[in-house]
Amino acid sequence: MLTLISATPSPYARKVRITLAEKNIPFTLQTEVPWDSTTKTPQYNPLEKLPVLILENGKEAVYESRFILEYIEAKYPDTKSMLPPAEDVDARLFARKVEVLADGICDALVLLFFEKQRANPSKEWQARQLRKVDGGLAALAKWVEGRDYVVCDSFGLADVAAGSVLGYLRVRWPDHPWMERHPELKAYSDKLEERQSFKETVPSPQKISDKIV
Numbered sequence: 774m775l776t777l778i779s780a781t782p783s784p785y786a787r788k789v790r791i792t793l794a795e796k797n798i799p800f801t802l803q804t805e806v807p808w809d810s811t812t813k814t815p816q817y818n819p820l821e822k823l824p825v826l827i828l829e830n831g832k833e834a835v836y837e838s839r840f841i842l843e844y845i846e847a848k849y850p851d852t853k854s855m856l857p858p859a860e861d862v863d864a865r866l867f868a869r870k871v872e873v874l875a876d877g878i879c880d881a882l883v884l885l886f887f888e889k890q891r892a893n894p895s896k897e898w899q900a901r902q903l904r905k906v907d908g909g910l911a912a913l914a915k916w917v918e919g920r921d922y923v924v925c926d927s928f929g930l931a932d933v934a935a936g937s938v939l940g941y942l943r944v945r946w947p948d949h950p951w952m953e954r955h956p957e958l959k960a961y962s963d964k965l966e967e968r969q970s971f972k973e974t975v976p977s978p979q980k981i982s983d984k985i986v
């Protein structure tokens with residue numbers, strides 16, 4: 774069986790958990806704190822990041838969430854596709870563009886999270902990351918406006934990625950004003966959180982024991 778190394782707050786890992794659930798692909802969830810020395814992640818990913826998908830042989834591993842999702846789509850063709858039909862090239866590329874934007878917002882949020890923990894956090898660095906978060910959310914809000922799903926009016930990869938970053942904001946930045954600033958994003962996120970695959974993967978904070986910054 775597949776094993777997914779995940780962490781409770783991880784928006785990147787949530788994308789994979791949601792996708793495996795939507796495709797009804799069974800897997801074992803291995804929850805870790807990638808920042809602690811106890812993590813097994815480096816044994817499977819030299820970049821020491823999760824999520825990591827450990828394949829059935831227990832040895833080979835796939836890492837980097839975008840690639841894990843591409844791998845799952847390619848290797849499990851009989852499951853529900855998370856992408857528009859192959860002939861709709863532009864829609865498929867747009868879905869991946871939404872994932873790039875959503876992941877980029879997550880990247881800036883992670884950098885912001887750790888900068889705030891430094892002894893002397895840089896105001897300029899925090900401002901730069903927050904600009905990326907706010908700019909990314911504004912772009913996402915435009916794509917989502919008035920729609921239930923971002924691409925081709927059906928649930929797919931773009932919604933998994935967009936829903937994961939919005940769910941991450943709920944947990945990691947409860948005081949970020951994105952819901953007031955973009956009510957359409959809030960409505961969109963609320964609807965996604967009603968899906969079973971979202972309900973069973975709600976993120977939560979983790980306790981990091983090691984000193985990392």
Ligand SMILES: N[C@@H](CCC(=O)N[C@@H](CS(=O)(=O)O)C(=O)NCC(=O)O)C(=O)O
Pocket residue numbers: 780782783784785786807808820821822823824836837838839876883
């Ligand atoms: N681009 C990567 C980012 C993954 C990532 O940053 N994972 C974090 C955990 S979390 O932020 O998702 O909770 C990690 O393992 N960090 C450990 C490290 O960077 O050494 C992906 O999409 O998989």
